Amino acid sequence: MKYIFFFIVSLFLAINLHAKNPVSSPTFIDIIKEIIKDDKYIFDDKNIELSVPNFADNPTQVPIFVDGKKIKNATRMILFADLNPIPEIIDMQLGKLLPVVSLNIKVAQETPIRAMILDEKGVWHIGSKNIRSFGGGCSVSSSEAMDTDYSKYLGKTKTNLFQTSSKDIHRLKASIFHPMETGLVFGNSEFYINKILVKKADEVLSEIKTFSPISQNPRFTFETIDNSKNYTIEFYDNDGNEFISESK
Amino acid sequence: MKALIFSIISFSFLFSSSFDFKLKPIKLSDNSYYFYGKKEYFSPSNGGDIANCAFIITKKSVILIDTGSSKEYGEQVKKEIRKITSKPIKYIINTHHHPDHFLGNAAFTNSDIYATEFTKNDIEQNGELYIVNLVNLIHDAMDGTRIKAPNQVLTTETLNFDNYKLKVLYMDGHTESDIVIFDENSKILYTSDLIFNKRTLTTPHANIDEWIKSLYQLEKINYSVLVPGHGIASKTKEPIKENIAYLNFLENTLKDSANKGLDIFEILSKPIPKEFEDFAMFKEEFERSIINLYPSYERNVNK
Ligand SMILES: [Zn+2]
Numbered sequence: 001m002k003y004i005f006f007f008i009v010s011l012f013l014a015i016n017l018h019a020k021n022p023v024s025s026p027t028f029i030d031i032i033k034e035i036i037k038d039d040k041y042i043f044d045d046k047n048i049e050l051s052v053p054n055f056a057d058n059p060t061q062v063p064i065f066v067d068g069k070k071i072k073n074a075t076r077m078i079l080f081a082d083l084n085p086i087p088e089i090i091d092m093q094l095g096k097l098l099p100v101v102s103l104n105i106k107v108a109q110e111t112p113i114r115a116m117i118l119d120e121k122g123v124w125h126i127g128s129k130n131i132r133s134f135g136g137g138c139s140v141s142s143s144e145a146m147d148t149d150y151s152k153y154l155g156k157t158k159t160n161l162f163q164t165s166s167k168d169i170h171r172l173k174a175s176i177f178h179p180m181e182t183g184l185v186f187g188n189s190e191f192y193i194n195k196i197l198v199k200k201a202d203e204v205l206s207e208i209k210t211f212s213p214i215s216q217n218p219r220f221t222f223e224t225i226d227n228s229k230n231y232t233i234e235f236y237d238n239d240g241n242e243f244i245s246e247s248k
Numbered sequence: 249m250k251a252l253i254f255s256i257i258s259f260s261f262l263f264s265s266s267f268d269f270k271l272k273p274i275k276l277s278d279n280s281y282y283f284y285g286k287k288e289y290f291s292p293s294n295g296g297d298i299a300n301c302a303f304i305i306t307k308k309s310v311i312l313i314d315t316g317s318s319k320e321y322g323e324q325v326k327k328e329i330r331k332i333t334s335k336p337i338k339y340i341i342n343t344h345h346h347p348d349h350f351l352g353n354a355a356f357t358n359s360d361i362y363a364t365e366f367t368k369n370d371i372e373q374n375g376e377l378y379i380v381n382l383v384n385l386i387h388d389a390m391d392g393t394r395i396k397a398p399n400q401v402l403t404t405e406t407l408n409f410d411n412y413k414l415k416v417l418y419m420d421g422h423t424e425s426d427i428v429i430f431d432e433n434s435k436i437l438y439t440s441d442l443i444f445n446k447r448t449l450t451t452p453h454a455n456i457d458e459w460i461k462s463l464y465q466l467e468k469i470n471y472s473v474l475v476p477g478h479g480i481a482s483k484t485k486e487p488i489k490e491n492i493a494y495l496n497f498l499e500n501t502l503k504d505s506a507n508k509g510l511d512i513f514e515i516l517s518k519p520i521p522k523e524f525e526d527f528a529m530f531k532e533e534f535e536r537s538i539i540n541l542y543p544s545y546e547r548n549v550n551k
Contacts, residue, residue: 051513053535053539054531054532054535055532057536057539058539058540061539061543063512063513063539065511065512065513065514102511102512102513104543134381134384158547160509160549160550162508162509163509164509171509173509173546173549175546175547217543219543219546221509221511248550
């Protein structure tokens, strides 16, 4: 009984320590320090709409959707999952993109996920959600998970442009065949898309860093207020490959 | 705090006896019965009892259609059948490869187990994985469950079990191979998971177009009672019509949304259509279906 009492007391202490963090975790402080150093941050679930499944049945393909359009003139957006062995997911220098992204990720276990958006005053706004899952997604080999013949499909891309319900916002959906190996499975070295450039002719609208917890055969949704009919998306992987896709 | 209470509860479970499914066979005709599975998802509290299975008592033996999700469930099915007849359970049919329909095989050591070659192969290849997944979802009720794969491959259109004849219909859509059994003696149609009655369809291995085709075939059959894979038995064609409507709704939603460039969560935030409001598990299964199926529809835009 003494132990139970002690357990409850320490639980309350832990909760109080992270009073402002809506989904606390033991790794959050370390990760955020590493990514944004001493920058200011606030928890801001009001202005960041972060959607995750009620339960992620398939830990290798967990859809995530972030809409941070309420934060005006945002300059950068970073997504990370606290309890993944490789926490960082995507790091976008927004440029002419809005703070909106949709993609699928792998989760190693049930984990909080964060969407951090940097506003024009240099303050990070953090949206938080918990992803419920039995996990295992980061240590499953991609090629085992699905027997796609990569020699045939590797780098096959597709980009579509859509008009959204808001007249001046355009949505880009891009997909590419790529195994996105984390390197966490013994015998598999890491092999993943690590950079994406969104371009209009020669102008770079946004530069995006991506990490291996993004799911196999990634699909991305971005939004822009740029009003072009044609965009080019360039994908780079850590093996020096370059894949180019033009919007339809 | 929740976690603490939970761990105390699970601790006490360690000392309790095996899960009690409280099974009660429901009579369909003189010689036919089914066990009704709850219209829920796998959970420790239902012990995995979420699918129907059925049995037919013939002159010399008992035919069992599907065996539930665990050895313990199979054992309790056996016990309930024993209360009605002492005839041997000689024949088992596994309608498809989903774990809530075949893992009870483990309880039947002296029966011949029939399935299509596809189903038999899938059970042999992925059976262990299904058990691991269910241990995560159900916990203790899975104790002792091992893979017992079918030992007989279904190929004929008629089965003759000790002179009791059954019609076998080879269909697909819910999986790549779904067996429907029509008992012309009693006019009872055992549809397996091609039909869920008032329970939202699950689609992890589904092909929507094929499924709809199969449902139109089933609609033509003149049955007295339909025993679905999930949900209560029905004397009408209503469940078939409702399932066709749901699959059409699902497919149209996927196609439309992909053409408009919607995101998964934008699809999921729409209100539930009135006609499906009384389906059990709508929100959960619709979310699963959209997450699983949408990427392929997105890839096919403009193709
Ligand atoms: Zn099934």
